[in-house]
Amino acid sequence: MKLRMGLQARFLMLLGIALIVVVALVALLLNRQERMRREVEGVSREAMRTIVAQSLRRQGEGAVTQLAATLTNPLYYSDLDAIGVLARTTLRTPAVRYVVVYDENGKVVHDGSDEIAHFGRRMDDPLATQVIEAKGLHTQIASDVMDVSMPIMIGRQRIGGVRVGYDTQAMRRDQDDAVGRLRARLDALSQRHVIWIGLLGVGLLMFGALSLGLIQRMLVRPIRQLADAAHAIEDGHFDTATPIDDRNDEVGDLMRAFDRMNRSLARHDREIRRMAYTDALTGLANRLAFRESLESRLDQIHGAGRQLALLFADIDDFKRVNDTLGHDAGDEVLLQCARRIETAVQRVGGEDALLARFGGDEFVILVQGTDATGDDVRGLATQLAETLVVELGVPMTVQDRQVFLGTSIGITMFPEDAASATTLMKNGDIAMYQAKVAGKNCFRFYSRAMNQAVERRVHLEQELRGAWDRGELSLVYQPVFRLVDGAMIGAEALLRWRHPELGFVAPSVFIDVAEQSGLIEVLGPQVLHAACADAVRWQQERDDEHPLFVAVNVSPRQLRSGDLPEVISASLRETGLDAKLLHLELTETAVIGDELHASALLSELRGMGIRVWLDDFGTGFSGLSHLRRVPVDGVKIDRSFVADVLRDPDDLALTTAIIAMAHSLGIMVVAEGVEKEGQYAILRERGCDFAQGYWLGHPVTAEEFLALRV
Incomplete structure (x- = not known):
């Protein structure tokens, strides 16, 4: 059996010998050094x-x-x-x-x-x-x-x-004489020990050299090799060869353990880099990897006259898939979208194209040209965007159901739009948002006018916050009439914004801002409460056997929040309005977007006694078949059909069909946008129940509406 003398034992042995020698030498040196002589003197x-x-x-x-x-x-x-x-x-x-x-x-x-x-x-x-x-x-x-x-x-x-x-001079002379005699005796003593000190010093140097050589060979050299390898690993060079020694002591164990650790670190580094730079769901590059690649490309082509384009693709209405089919189905949809985009990029984008998923339903593509004019880059980006719009518009099958989606794509160019990665990515987002505003399922190139539009929108959002508390927002009411006898039966509450600097802001503008920013979830309950309070005042001012209802618009965001019944119940309870006098108007597209959730919610509202109307009917590509599955009390024919009912036979036929089929389902019909007497007459002739429009009455304040009634 081989006797193992560990490093610790060797070190302790050398340390003990060195300690004895050093103590002896120090004891001699402390008694004989010049400093002691001067101190004694x-x-x-x-x-x-x-x-x-x-x-x-x-x-x-x-x-x-x-x-x-x-x-x-x-x-x-x-x-x-x-x-x-x-x-x-x-x-x-x-x-x-x-x-x-x-x-x-x-x-x-x-x-x-x-x-x-x-x-x-x-x-x-x-x-x-x-x-x-x-x-x-x-x-x-x-x-x-x-x-x-x-x-x-x-x-x-x-x-x-x-x-x-x-x-005192004589005293000093005597003192100097005595010190001089003492110095002479100390010098003589020091001279007698110089030889001994010299011999001991030589011995100490020899012993130190021998000890240093042994320590260098047994300890310092392998540790230095490990330190060099550690520094290389610290710099990210995980492929560095680590020293391995077959010596049978602690240093050998350390070197072998260090080698195993290095291999483990290299393996974990590869795994971490893969996780850090790869999207977990699709396996594509993620935001971090794309950002680094983009900055590297920009450094390479900066000043060379070459161009590149970024395409920001966002899946339209993807949230509806998660809400209706669940997140597992949503992940499957994202995978299918990623494969389609990847195939299109490989076919159209060129060999230098780079695809990444930024998270959620957003994908980003980089395409790069080969010449200095940039025309090929713009053309390539256009061709790829057109291909993506077509490919992602093809229905996909998920959980045995067909899902219809589209994509909105924003395109920004380097260097004409921006010179930095941060600004390019911001511009791509702006262009993509403008594509959604333009109707979705299309693409738009970035322009500086888009940036100004975004800034105006942000300014409007900031101003809209607190506008209700500042008294800038108010309600007006447009009367609704029964066509059979021309009686006014209620009114639709409409929100208006009078800004102290911007003047009147169009509802189509600020309502969209409120919806997109989430402010509608704050404004909606405030509008509902105020409308209910005004309706109660109407009933109190005039005792009538036919009380007037008030219709309030509910946004898709409020419908999705899930607490709408509680908000409505609180408003009715606090104002004292009878539930049957409150009508809620929801857009057709909001209901169809999540039909299952909307049906359950509308059933709960109708159970409370509230009437539900489907607004802008006929514009959501849904067809009347949805009315059989969604519990509503009535529909409002969109003003676009009413406007041409006198001169367009197709609009007249469609309007007539809507009225007939709604009545067959026991549903009431309201016509919006009645601005001519002929429109009123033909709607009454075709059996339409109610109507509203400028020919019948303009939107007025609550006080003016009450005077109208009286």
């Missing part, structure tokens, strides 16, 4: 200075205190001879430089000399001020002298003082 010098200074100070203060006591009587009696004797005696003391006896005003009385040259002169040296002001024993140290002074007192009366100056 400095400490000694400072200690000597402190000791000598303290000793000199104690000596001086004691001598001056004794001298001041001895001078008390001589100074009091002004005995200069006695003062002089004492001063000269003190002056002869070693290290004393001067002796000065002074009176209470700081004037010199005696200085120990025979001639007393400064007698009667006020002391004016730098230390004199503090000497004169001192109240007791006072010591001052200058550069080369220590001045010790003591006031001379008789009781509490100060009669003068004495000051003695001690020479």
Whole structure:
């Protein structure tokens, strides 16, 4: 069995040996290095200075205190001879430089000399001020002298003082001599150990070199190889070859584990990149991959005069598939659409074309030309868009049911429309939206006018928010008449917007903005509540056995929200309006878009006593057969048929057929847009039940409508 000595054991063994050697060497070096010699010398010098200074100070203060006591009587009696004797005696003391006896005003009385040259002169040296002001024993140290002074007192009366100056230079000379002798001894000691220090240093270097070589070979080199491989992997190079060693220790285990980790990272990186850049449902490139590819293409062709086009394709009415057939069916529809688009792109788009799914029902295609004129790019984009409109307009079978869809396509060109990827993608969205506005199932090229239209629409949306609370929105009522006897039986509530700057905004404009932005879900309940409140006021103002109904339009978005019955019930409860006096008008296309949901919802509303009318009937390509499946109380013939009923036999025949078939199903009929007497007469002749239009009455405010009734 092979004995395994692990890396940890080797390292601990080397560390123990190195530690013993280092401790021994450090112990010797710390006792013999130059720094220690200087520290010892400095400490000694400072200690000597402190000791000598303290000793000199104690000596001086004691001598001056004794001298001041001895001078008390001589100074009091002004005995200069006695003062002089004492001063000269003190002056002869070693290290004393001067002796000065002074009176209470700081004037010199005696200085120990025979001639007393400064007698009667006020002391004016730098230390004199503090000497004169001192109240007791006072010591001052200058550069080369220590001045010790003591006031001379008789009781509490100060009669003068004495000051003695001690020479500090002699003290420094003695100190320097002592430090010099100490330095010589330390130098001699250091010289005796130089050889030993040198030998130990050489041994330490040899041991360090040997240890470094071993560590380098056993530890540093393989770790460095692993670090280099790790840096390459960090930079994204997962195909980097990792070092593998068959050594039987921890480093070998680490290198083999690192190699396994690298292979795992490479595998996960491929999987993550596939997930990050691929649409999970269709397998096409996603938004991130498309954006990177687009920016790369733009960098390649920028300044080269070449062009490219982006096509934004959005499946029309796809939400209806999810709502009616479920999300599984929706996914199947998206897969079929993706395959059709992919086939069309491969056939028409050229070899440089790129297809991606941005999410939901939105697909984006990049096509690129080969010449510098760009004409081929525009033509290629047009041909591809036409092909997509045709291909996606073909019915597809999902869950044994035929699904009819279309596509709206927006096209933007580089560089004529924009030079950056962000702006190109925004322009493509704008063009696609304009294709939907144009009627769907078509394509539109981007133009700057589209951008302005979008900006105006955004501005309208911002202004529409809060317009009801600001009093800019109001309701008007267009009367509805019974054709048999011409009696007014109710009114349709119509919303109007008078903007303080834009003036009157057309309902067709702001209602569409409200529907698209979701504001209709806020405005709808407000309009409903206000209309119900006005209808209640009509009944209160006039007691009539035939009360007037009010008809309120309900948007497709409100119909899809699912809480419409609760909203209506709350309005009726809060206003007190009888449910049978509320008529709801829904567009034919909104009902047909989700027939199953609409049928259940309308049945619930009719169960509450509310009447339901199908508005704009005849424009939704639905046929009268839908009336058998959707529970409604009546239909409103679209004004486009009524307008030509006098001169177009086809419109007259269609109108007559609608009236007859609706009556056969027990459904009432209202004609919209009656603007001529002849239209009124022929509608009454054909059995139409009700009518409304400018010939009968214009939309008016609630107050004007009440006056009309009276």
